[in-house]
């Protein structure tokens with residue numbers, strides 16, 4: 214009695230959708246002057262596009278993808294097609310993602326076009342006020358300076374491709390492409406959110422091939438700034454009967470959605486403490502042993518989710534009623550019935566929560 218530890222058979226999560234990328238970051242190349250230009254002129258370079266937290270995928274005019282679960286892949290354009298536009302416009306942000314392939318000689322570059330706005334007719338707006346009023350014929354007039362029309366491939370891209378978010382993309386795409394998309398979206402989100410130096414308020418510019426920013430103020434030492442990552446813990450809590458604690462949060466639109474306990478790590482706190490504190494705050498459950506399961510980036514906008522499984526020392530639930538409105542101990546049978554009856558739904562397939570619930574359940578749900 215009391216000797217059973219539900220954690221004894223727990224395995225580290227073997228597969229996490231956003232943590233499968235096989236790309237070689239080639240970090241030492243990032244500071245190389247002219248790297249982006251050189252890569253874009255290399256025929257082995259593919260350019261993927263990111264904008265406002267979305268990635269470009271090939272168009273699906275018949276809408277088949279949504280129903281068939283058909284594979285999705287990134288729309289890519291050859292580097293030499295984009296090189297002029299990338300180098301001549303500060304509004305587009307190139308990011309060197311790394312290399313892959315058996316010889317590590319295939320390169321991936323992401324181009325963030327979030328700052329190019331496009332009106333419903335496909336003209337760029339805000340970026341090219343002159344060209345926007347002249348129409349397509351004038352835009353092709355060779356007498357016009359080339360840089361007045363050259364953003365058109367990116368303007369077209371916004372309409373030529375379907376744009377999907379990472380949660381939609383991940384379950385249908387290859388591990389490599391999901392890795393590229395995750396990195397590109399994480400960096401794009403950061404560059405979009407941080408336009409000024411947090412220390413002195415001066416403008417920043419992209420540095421290290423998109424992986425950092427440099428403050429433009431010399432008297433601030435042109436300090437180098439790195440992306441913000443917000444650590445969060447997520448905990449699958451089980452009791453002595455191996456039931457899983459599931460909760461519904463007020464902020465979730467889907468009233469039937471239940472997941473495991475999660476929250477951000479506070480300043481000065483370690484991960485295990487964050488697990489125990491969140492469990493107590495949201496559910497009133499006191500935790501015993503806490504075991505690490507794995508992690509994956511969750512760039513919505515900048516989280517890193519670190520997953521744990523924990524043994525409950527108590528079973529009496531006290532939902533905080535504020536953030537968490539419903540908390541239940543679920544057996545596998547109860548969860549099966551609730552899912553079949555449509556009374557309960559689970560987090561999406563790209564989420565680490567879904568994989569934690571499946572780890573406990575013993576199979577894919």
Ligand SMILES: [Zn+2]
Pocket residue numbers: 410411412413414415428429430433436
């Ligand atoms: Zn500064």
